[in-house]
Amino acid sequence: GQQLNQSPQSMFIQEGEDVSMNCTSSSIFNTWLWYKQDPGEGPVLLIALYKAGELTSNGRLTAQFGITRKDSFLNISASIPSDVGIYFCAGPGKGTSYGKLTFGQGTILTVHP
Amino acid sequence: SAVISQKPSRDICQRGTSLTIQCQVDSQVTMMFWYRQQPGQSLTLIATANQGSEATYESGFVIDKFPISRPNLTFSTLTVSNMSPEDSSIYLCSVEGVAGPSPYNEQFFGPGTRLTVL
Numbered sequence: 029g030q031q032l033n034q035s036p037q038s039m040f041i042q043e044g045e046d047v048s049m050n051c052t053s054s055s056i057f058n059t060w061l062w063y064k065q066d067p068g069e070g071p072v073l074l075i076a077l078y079k080a081g082e083l084t085s086n087g088r089l090t091a092q093f094g095i096t097r098k099d100s101f102l103n104i105s106a107s108i109p110s111d112v113g114i115y116f117c118a119g120p121g122k123g124t125s126y127g128k129l130t131f132g133q134g135t136i137l138t139v140h141p
Numbered sequence: 142s143a144v145i146s147q148k149p150s151r152d153i154c155q156r157g158t159s160l161t162i163q164c165q166v167d168s169q170v171t172m173m174f175w176y177r178q179q180p181g182q183s184l185t186l187i188a189t190a191n192q193g194s195e196a197t198y199e200s201g202f203v204i205d206k207f208p209i210s211r212p213n214l215t216f217s218t219l220t221v222s223n224m225s226p227e228d229s230s231i232y233l234c235s236v237e238g239v240a241g242p243s244p245y246n247e248q249f250f251g252p253g254t255r256l257t258v259l
Contacts, residue, residue, distance in 0.1 A: 070250035
């Protein structure tokens with residue numbers, strides 16, 4: 029099946045630093061979604077990308093849909109303690125049935141005050 | 142986005158028993174989905190809950206183990222049957238969003254049900 033390779037697996041940073049994580053796939057994705065999951069909660073959608081090359085921001089978050097449609101990155105600027113959590117990329121691969129999302133393995137972010 | 146609630150939020154169950162998880166949405170949605178998140182792992186789709194018809198299961202998941210009901214457009218249940226410790230996971234329901242230009246719209250998740258099987 030389709031797989032998303034997400035990196036890095038974990039990050040330990042100081043408050044105020046910028047963060048970058050990315051997702052790659054061997055197959056084309058039509059949509060890239062970035063979620064954040066806090067402990068004990070369900071994932072919350074941060075950013076949705078629909079077009080190759082699209083660059084979208086949501087506050088301190090910026091995400092881009094790669095030109096090849098096989099990759100995406102998420103940047104967080106000026107990190108704060110509440111950015112702690114697990115970040116997942118996800119998307120429906122080309123040719124998959126409606127609603128079937130594939131998730132990356134997740135990036136665990138720890139922010140030290 | 143829709144407001145999604147799940148019951149129970151967590152449970153500890155004995156091996157061999159079954160647990161039914163409920164998912165309630167505050168608006169009518171066509172598509173509802175059930176995911177499993179094993180400890181320290183990512184999310185894996187179990188099945189799509191279809192209103193008025195049988196659920197559609199993903200490879201590796203079967204109806205006898207994870208029976209699903211979808212009696213209306215705002216509610217679904219997932220039962221984890223004949224549980225074993227390997228079933229200890231977070232079970233999440235999700236619904237599709239209504240915004241976005243793509244036919245593959247965003248999904249929004251409930252808070253999850255944390256299941257521990259002893």
